Amino acid sequence: MPTFEEFELSLRHVLIHFRDPAFHPPELLWSVLGYKPHQGVEAIQTAITQTIESLKPASANTASSLRNQRFYELLTCRYIQELTQEETADRLGITPRHVRREQQQAVHMLARLFWEKRPGHAPPSVEVLPDAGPEQETLAWRSQVREELAALQQSAPGSVVEVAAALRGVMKIGQALTSQHGITLQLEPAESGLTVAMHPSVLRQVLITAIEKLAQSxxxxxxxxxxxxxxxxxxxxxxxxxxxTKRPPNSDLIQEILAAHGDSVEAYLEEDQVGFRIELPTVDKATVLVIDDNADLVHFYRRYTTGTRYQIVHLAEGQPVPETISKIDPDIIVLDVMLPDTDGWELLTDLREQLATHPIPIIVCSVIRRAELALSLGASLYLPKPVGRQQFIEALDQVLPLASVKG
Incomplete structure (x- = not known):
């Protein structure tokens, strides 16, 4: 049976993605809030918004009503108005550290309200004071880590890192740690080109933490x-x-980071050897052929994909497309329909009719809002201009699995 702590952790994760229409809340949240997935994520958003509104007291003349007023204002700033912690601190006239502390308490109260009014339970009282024990502090810390990772993913979507480069990059910092313990740090030769889907700074933090934990053992x-x-x-x-040491090393930070990425870590102690085994899935580079006469826009596409698996090849006209495809074998095509020498709709049709190009996923990206037409002619996805970085990377990620059946 799910516990309150598991539900609270799920709620904190959902709040991070509160306004993301593509986010799928976990089953535990649907169950506790009394909704079904077919009702849509909007039902969850509405329930959370209404419950936050319920915290607003009619008057603020008691200690509990003053507390509820603070929590109401903080939750409204953070999740309804989507302000950052720093912006919330400025709005409420408190420090960012104070915001972080009270945010944990406010979300705990929000979770308690939902938990106590779940189907089959008595109505809740908003007078419940948040528990600030060690277990609550651990939940708060985990929530903060996940929030930081989500913020990094939003600011740099699709980031990848070459493992050998990351290992070389941590040597200087790692040697500063190990030298304090009289320990040498050795880097074995690593195969170049091994790339994983993780932000470089996140992988470096995992490696530095692992070195630190071993040095302490x-x-x-x-x-x-x-x-x-x-x-x-x-x-x-x-x-x-x-x-x-007589026990394997442990790092909650490494476990939390890797769990957020769907990866795994094993800490072990074997005779006189102690260590971590971390497994990560590799990612291959993907070539994206962009057919668009707007060079400025393609410049932004190149910026968007810097540091990701995607490599942009650009054509400003439609005539060279067949020859270019035969040379570079693109994984994805991004097609504008307003080209100087070719009608984009006709080019899309031709690409779908040709045996060699039929399997290549095609994203129609245009100011011409014709999503239904694009999909009916064989496009894998329609993307209206203008396109932001996260939207562009998410679109590429969505159609890339279709490229695996090309050959």
Whole structure:
């Protein structure tokens, strides 16, 4: 049976994605709030908004009503008005640190309200004071980590990192940590080109944390960083010898980060060796052929895809398309329908009729709002201009799996 703590953690995760129409709330949230997925995410958004509104007291002349007023204002700023923590601090006249502390308490109260009024339970009282014990602090910390990761994903969607480069990048910082313990840090030769879907700074933080945890388990010796390919996965090996601890190392931060990415970590202690085994799926580079005569817009596409798996190849006209496709074998085509030498709709039809190009996913991206026509002519997705970075990367991510059946 789900616990309140599990529900609260789910609610905190949902609030991070509160205004994202593509987000799918977990089953636990639907169950506790008393809705079904077919009612749409709007039902969840409405329920949360109404419950936040219920915190607003008619008057603020008692300690509990003053507290509810603060929580109401904070939750409204953060999740209804979508202000950052810094903007919320300015609005409420408090410090960002105070915002973070009270946000944890406010979300705890919100979760308690939903939990107590779930089907089959008595109506809740908003007078319930939030619990500030160690368990609550852990939940608050996990929520903060997830919020930071979500913010990074929003600011740099689709980020990838070459593993060998990340390993080289942590050596200087890692050596500063290990030298304090009389430990040497060794980097084994790593295969170049192994790339994983993770922001570079996140992977570096995982590696630095692993080195730090191992250094705390050793009195001297050596920590070795190595990487190996196992099929379509990468295994990172951070190993320390000799170990003086009697238990495997532990890092809640590494576990939380990897869980958020759907990846795994194993901490182990084997004889005098202690270490972490981290497995991450590899990602391959993908070539995107953009057919658009707007060079300025293509410049933005290149900026959007910097640091991602996607590589842009540009054509300003439609005539060279067949020859270019035969040369570069693109994984995805992004097509504008207003081209100087070719009608984009006809080009889309031709690409779908040709045996060689039929399997390539095509995104029609245009100011001409004809989504139904684009899809009926064989486009995999329609994307209206103008296009932002996150929207563009998400569109590429959505159709990329279709490219795997090309050959």
């Amino acid at each position: 050793m009195a001297a010796g050596q920590i070795t960083l190595a990487v190996e390919r196992i099929g379509n996965r990468v295994r990172l090996l951070i190993t320390g010898t000799p170990a003086v």
